[in-house]
Amino acid sequence: MKVRAVRIAAAVTAVMLSTGLLASCGSSDPKPSSASAGAGDIRFSWWGSEQRNARTNAVIDLFQKKFPVKVAGEPVDYLKYFERLNVQAAGGNMPCVTQMLTFGLNDYASKDLFLDLSNAKPLDLGPLDKGVVDSLRTDDGKLYMAPYGMAPSVIAYNKAMAEKYGIDIPKNSMTWGEFFSWMRQAQKKLPKGVFAMDFPYNTPVEVITYLGSRGPVFENGKAAFRAEDLAGWFSTWHALMKEGVVLPAERITDYTGSHEDSAMAAGVAFASARPANALGAIGNGLKSHGLAPDTGYTLLPVADNGTATDLLPINGLSIPKSCDNVASALEFINFWINDASANVAFAADNGAPTVAANRAKLLDSPETGESTKDMIKIAGEVVDRGSLAIDLPPSFQTTFLDAYRRLAISVFTGATSAEAAAEDIISRMG
Structure with a gap:
């Protein structure tokens, strides 16, 4: 799987720094999630600090208010995350929504453990930065991780x-x-x-x-x-x-x-x-x-x-083939990435949002901390100056x-x- 140089189009990068234009343009907003699909229970695993855990749980709460789905969170420290995930993968027990990043993606995708999310509705990839999405595709166009955060x-x-x-x-x-x-x-x-x-x-x-x-x-x-x-x-x-x-x-x-x-x-x-x-x-x-x-x-x-x-790390969400509730997992990922309220609650805790409208909302919000605004601007700076095209091995x-x-x-x-x-x-x- 080739992690290509991620170069967001100049117009998109400009949006990262100029918030008013996009925020006032209704046609550029992410499409709202529909509560028509998905029900039952799913598990969601991620790594992070207590702050990230709190923000993640806030997004889960918002999702559960809109959908008849119960999300069981499984947080753990970053250095222990993949050790635990390897055990779960060996036992066919990976959570339906599995946090992933570019460094580890090929370890699992090369073993045919993840679903292709290229055309997996209701997940809407349209609002995402095309360059970021395409950088994660395999040579035959498959997408095993839906990207939500750029973390240079x-x-x-x-x-x-x-x-x-x-x-x-x-x-x-x-x-x-x-x-x-x-x-x-x-x-x-x-x-x-x-x-x-x-x-x-x-x-x-x-x-x-x-x-x-x-x-x-x-x-x-x-x-x-x-x-x-x-x-x-x-x-x-x-x-x-x-x-x-x-x-x-x-x-x-x-x-x-x-x-x-x-x-x-x-x-x-x-x-x-x-x-x-x-x-x-x-x-x-x-x-x-x-x-x-x-x-x-x-x-x-x-x-x-x-x-x-x-090397521009990208964080995302994947669905293992062993998942027994794919519809709800897709609904959750779509909500996580595209929903404006979810992005405000998460506050770009694991990287600059991959949806331009959500970056703009965070940059324009008085509630967004200066360090978060800096991080979003940094992503733009790194993308502008170029990132390393690299074929990460299995x-x-x-x-x-x-x-x-x-x-x-x-x-x-x-x-x-x-x-x-x-x-x-x-x-x-x-």
Whole structure:
């Protein structure tokens, strides 16, 4: 399955930044859901923080008021989500509505576990950004995930610390070399006990964006990146840890839970590579620690020639073939993605909405937090500058991401060399 470069048409991107035009145009609003189809019970699984759980439950409540369907929610922490889902898949017991994302989609779609949603009524794909939908289609046009949120990663930073200690923030066009130098310069100004950065452990966005800046990443389901480039990535972060610039290896797993519990949210790290939709959660975490909740961001670094190679994660909803209530599952997904009240209640908690009218409503609403508005604008910025076209291989979660996390810790603790770790990951991918 090819996750192509997601380029939303210029007119759609303009809507992300100019809210009044679309909000006043009734013909562009998502079509309202009809309560004529769907009944009975369905299960819905997702990952996220307590804040996301509350917002998700609010959407479920709205849906249940309109439809004679009972939705049983099954939330869990992100790092445990796919472990649980694998067990459910093996037992033919996946929830009828299964949250999915681009990193994991091919692991399940390649095993023929999901239904094709291309023409699955009452799910209306018409209002969604066509470029985003098409980026998820297989070569024969099938669609195994209905996208609802674009969640590009950024370098988030603590605004209060930047102002207090006089740390300059680089522009969006910084290269990876400039980024690593910036961390070292920032560390010189930070107080003892605060690190310039933590290691991007939870997601593969940063390492794949880095590898993409050096050349091809995956081709024909196999690793196409060079071992020396991945080894260089590991070695650079290890060196920064030794210099006291990056949170040390023995403390990484102390902060791998929700964004509210991250090292940055605890005031232990000045900056962190995070999904743009995490800015609000980090602010909440800072506030819970008695710190100023203001966060800022700069986009991920670019290649030395200035080319952006961001991997744009897309979150969505899938229906397994084992689902015994497909009609209700489709009705729920349609409501989740297209209904304006559902989008207001969810507040773009897992990425910028894929329906332009819903983005516009959130940007135009006085109830939408500044961090959410920033996230929606970030999605537009990343799409405008281009994103990385990449063919994610089957079993990407296990053959690359799980091994990457484990071997990164092994390198940073001195148990494995960076070169051996890189070769190990490549060999696992065949």
